[in-house]
Amino acid sequence: MPEQQEPSYAHGTGATALLGDTIGRNLDRAIAAHPDREALVDVPSGRRWTYAEFGRAVDEVALGLAAHGVRKGDRVGIWAVNCPEWVLVQYATARLGAIMVNINPAYRLHELAYVLRQSGVEMLIASTEYRSSDYRAMAAEARADCPRLREVVHIGDPEWDRLAADGAALDAGYLTAREAELSCDEPVNIQYTSGTTGFPKGATLSHHNILNNGYFVGGTVGYTEQDRVCLPVPFYHCFGMVMGNLGATSHGACIVIPAPVFDPGATLHAVQQERCTSLYGVPTMFIAELGLPDFASYDLTSLRTGIMAGSPCPVEVMKRVMGEMHMAEVSIAYGMTETSPVSTQTRRDDDLEARTETVGRVLPHLEVKVVDPTTGVTVARGTAGELCTRGYSVMLGYWDEPDRTAEVVDEGRWMHTGDLAVMREDGYLAIVGRIKDMIIRGGENVYPREIEEFLYTHPKVSDVQVVGVPDERYGEEILACVIPRDPADPPTLEEIDAFCRDRLAHYKIPRHLRILSGFPMTVSGKVRKVELREQFAASAGAVSGAVSAAG
Template identity: 40%
Template sequence: MSAKDFSALSIVSGPTDEPLWSTTLGALIDTQARHYGDRTAVVFSWQKVSQTYRDLLFRSKLVAKALLESGIRHGDRVGITAGNCLEYIEVFLGAARIGCPVVVLNSTYAPQELLQAVTFSRCKLVCVAQYSEHRTDLAEHLDLLSRGLKTDLQLVLFNGLFDPGSSKLKSTSYNDFVARGECSKLSDIELTKKESLVRAGDTVNLQFTSGTTGSPKAAMLSHINLINNARLVGERLRLNPNEVVCCPPPLFHCFGLVMGFLGSFTNGSSIVFPSPRFDPDLVLDAIEAERCTVLYGVPTMFVAELDANAKRRRNLTSLKTGLASGSPVPQALMNRLEQDMGIQTMLIAYGMTETSPVTFATSFGCPPEHRLDSVGTVFPHTAAKIIDLEGNIVPRGVRGEICTSGYALQQGYLDNEEKTKEAMRMDADGVLWMYTGDEGVIDKDGYCRVTGRIKDMIIRGKHNHLPMPWRQATNSIVSPGGENIVPVEIEERLLAHASIVEASVVGVPDDKYGEEVACFIRQAEKSARLSAVHVADWVRQTLGRHKAPKHVFWIGDAAVGDDFPKTGSGKHQKHVLRGIGARLLRQSKNANAGAVRARL
């Protein structure tokens, strides 16, 4: 195929002129300490503590020795369930030094979910913090671990106390744990020998990608995966030793750990974690106190921060750049961020946990028309393509499933060969591709626009009476005779309304069309409540009639809930919203049927 023909297809490759780093995280810690020494590396403003690059070198060695003194060896897995705290970083770095993969456990897990994740990943030691999402202590979680595990597990408590009673669990405080490293007779030379067993291609991190019920999936990510992706994220943001990043996203998510901490660490910057879990007021306080120049987040976080700042103004003049991931930033929100928070440039990143995580991102050089309506261009040493149902690469401008390849692909799902083979497939040329499950389009200039999750697409058609089971079974990107409706374009239109600050669009069951469009919206405080007719008319002004919401639900109503259901990283849980919408429609239908029977 000629170069001209190839350029007409939806396949792109990033530059390869600058080589990838082939180093371990332990070696990188040493290198960064030599280069940046007393430069502040991390700040946990809520803990009133900070550490320099040299401090992290020293503390990571102590933790590594403490793990060895606790009987943890190369290849053993160390789990962490905690909010954003300094101890999290120290354990992550210390475990990496001696080749112990760190299993990051979602701090919002219910007790049974935590037990399943720890059991599945076969952790030998788990670090636990009492502060966690929506709860003040983890006594129930720890009790279930003590009763549910049949093998020895060591617990290290970042704070709080736990009496293991008659269980096999061995519990110690973090200070006593680190003291093992301080009292260790293991010399630095002997520690270096232990570190020499670690290879850059080894797994350094395990991240669960979709809960732990049924068949849990834990992505295995290597030193090469994380270090290079983090470095390239930082470079696209133009991070340097003069930049100070504010990072509200959680460390148990690749946004906080890789794009956040490691992105800053690999580029010699400082990073600030303002709170153990997201708190918009603490974010704003940290930006003001630490003079942060870059702010990370998802759109829902930015909305909350804008609302909090409107109630109590801070000095945010140091801010100049933002990085968003998870979903697009609507123009209306971008205007507010620029006007109220001083963010002049907002970059957008796209990827998934299994790709370490970033594949595409915008840049400072993006043309204005691509800055917010795309996820930018493909990363170096990475390729991406858009395919149809038969696996053929589609022409530029045609929608299909996004697939990616390159250094950043996960090593596979832990102990799940079947799911690994489903998601990662070799083409005829021997290139391994990750099938993302996202629908997107690549334009003639190589910019990618993500149009949504394939499973979230609304399929509206007269012959589509079983939309959800059919979609789950086929994962198809084209309906068999219905209309494919992409939620994101409707959401963008809704968010352009001055009174709507947050919106999510899902498909709900419909007797005639199989699925119909429903939207959940949150309005600005003190704004008059919009009517469902007005909301539909607003969408119809720029989009087709079939895309106008037939059903409108308001966040704040008792039957809906006070807030959008969200993941720990702030993304809307659309499957939960679909369930809420279906329930409310059933209740309405039953009530109407009852009224008819009463009249008869």
Template identity: 45%
Template sequence: MSNSSKDSSDPNMLVSVNPAYQLKEVEFSLRKVGCKAIVCPTQFRTQKYCDMLTQICPEIESSTPGDIRSARLPDLRSVITLGNRQPGMFHLEDVMQAGSSQYMQQLQDLQKKLSCDDPINIQFTSGTTGAPKGATLSHHSIINNAQFVGNRLGYNWRPHIRVCLPVPLYHCFGSVGGGLCMALHGVSLVFPSAGYDGKANLAAMESERCTVIYGTPTMYVDMVNHPDLAKHDLSSVETGIMAGAPCPPELVKKVIYVMGIKEITIGYGTTENSPVTFFSSPTDNLERKCETTGYIIDHLEAKIVNPTTGEVVPLGMTGEIMIRGHCVMKGYWGDKDKTEECITKDRFYKTGDIGSMDAYSYLKIEGRIKDLIIRGGENIYPAEIEQFLHTHSKVKEAQVVGVEDSRLGEEICACIKLVDGEVCTAEEIKAYCKGQMAYFKIPHYIIFMTSYPITTTGKIQKNKLRVVAEKQLGLKDK
């Protein structure tokens, strides 16, 4: 999807939208950025994108392509579809055939106006207030990130690099680490399947003789535990990246010893930081790969501070991780207050994560200040789900926590207090959520409670609630 300012001569920006978003999430995101043009398939799997757009903007069907006028999306003018032709929408073939030297001249004129500090990409990340926030990234931030990630992996000297890329392109991991590395370093990308498929990853690595594999920890869990793993020849795979969620040491060891990827690397970052800020070297020893997330990316600054005082703590001590440099986003699109909450006046980004650094800048993550749940690499904030659950007539109060899961890292658990006298089932709650939020946000576990652990001031203690939930679900020893 692309978005531009009111002035059509200004550069456009790519707005990456999660294809699992449901109607409300899509409308919010498009309105937030003032989206002028949308590029999408007619449908993918169960998601019917053109139908969703006509539900939001019924005016599309009676519009002339390129001149949509919608009450709910007032900035939208064009929809370009890759599937069947639809009323009021361009087909990709129409756009390709319309190309001429006139437009090439426009592009060349536009290049002269571009600055490296201009925004080029808006990546949505869920917010603690429940609404997605648009992290606005510049040319400077994403180009440098791809350059230095590629350099550390050896893309500047390894011959015939072929990257197996099962991670989604609507996240920075795939778009920057994959797409931009292809453009900057000339590496080949192999897309194993249209949608995620663990077995397809193994097949693609073997058939295409891939030398690099990207994945979240969940993806590596699937590959390591696949019953056909031993049947696939992965001898061509030299290195890879595991990132997007905490990487369990035992999983790292299995990737090295079972899959044979001895030069696997570990990365840490956030969407707001374009995304990688710490990254290990392919030649790091086993201890560093298992116990740390690598060392600081070139030309970035990092500091560990006391979350209360903001003072830098001694080496090896824990505190909040803060980042400054080329990677830091310009801000959250159209949200000055949220931007000022997480970027200091001297341009340090407050990650909200707790960790420690050694003298060589290797980072060890200890936990999170935020209530963020990371489910299979997807960042999920409980507030968004809690607010929706509160719209159910039988729900008196809802608290959402992440509980341990061996495959996904964390699963979503909703701890619900019912209205007095009401009776409800877990299936009823899940059915209520279906179609109203992305599938990965729907709670996997539903627990009905009569009270929550609280502080003396009445604040809910989510760390204790998580322990209670895991015990009740039998995920931890009582």
């Protein structure tokens, strides 16, 4: 009989047990163990907190919220760019058992009002203004349409200072009594996923979900109280608040805020000034940092690790990050908001291939499998299918939307990611695309990631995204959207065709080309492929040559 292939299933084991704490109790452990070590540094303002000072500041905000009527289960919105107050609100709401609602700082009035209404936010804590966003004016206007919203507090205004001062009237034992009533399985956070169709969904996460995920992500890169973690990624996203903040405090490490929003120069300045040992980012952030004209002038020798997530990292970029940025132990992480977020991660001693060709292997206490998207049956290793994950990290559900929850979390509590993956024989996973991104050309399944990785090696290509566009003959045809290395000398379709010929199957060769100056992005740094498809679908037939377009 032929040898039966191993199924695409793996479960994570480890010697370290899951944490049974609430976030507040876990912070108390860090404060007791490391009272005099730095917990939080805000480079723009120069403010610093030791763990003991950070704990007192968190308690002040928690008591202030309580004095303003916030109780267990109440929703408190946070709509702000990265700042220390964001972090204080995160831990203060957790202490009270309130549910913090993360609101994307790029949201405008329509999106803000939807999130406030859908989650039932009672108090909103917001920035005042940043760049073109007037948060004060938008919050005032949204309030008229949100009857449950009873108070708005703007960071930096006197009302923020009053909030903390008002808590002084409460007894010091108030928080201890409140925390004694909390379970780690209760909701503590709602994060809105940027859906490609319809309104975003509020992934509801518990203390157990996000505390453990931050703890094991940090443990996988070897965090101790000696580490200093530079976070240019947004706090409103799991990357910042879970993998970053909770990943640091659960190990007694220090959170370093380089700037309110991503700035490559400010990021490297913070790493140098604060002697950071770890740096986070999506690949485009690292590309921007490496591309600074004065990159070589920064002393980055304190770095040893970091986390890269959000999208695949080109091989040449990874080589420079590991070499020129001294991040020999940099880790690739894969996940989604609904799984708190990380399911798989590369290990500290993995080779270059694992860091660029895979998203690592399953984390401790989690399960992953790859299934046939149609039948749900687990496929053999080496076969593409939908990646599913199960365990402590799977969200409680979408807030107040059980039907939408049932669409992605099945009866066995498996979260269906919508990502197409291949599990190797060694258990490492490669993401080959989204089910919705997969291009079906003349009956052939085409995975954009494979073509993108190949086109990255073209000497005239700086960045590339491949999408499918409608085609009368083949159903879909392949469009390459390219950012050239030299805008004055972009590649032509003929050059792309010649580069691909004899090295890619004929049906994988792009038939259309768009030259762009940039890609539409989410705030968390992911390319919005759906926008590229929509933008160029109608004109695909007219872009078979090297046509320039503003990005």
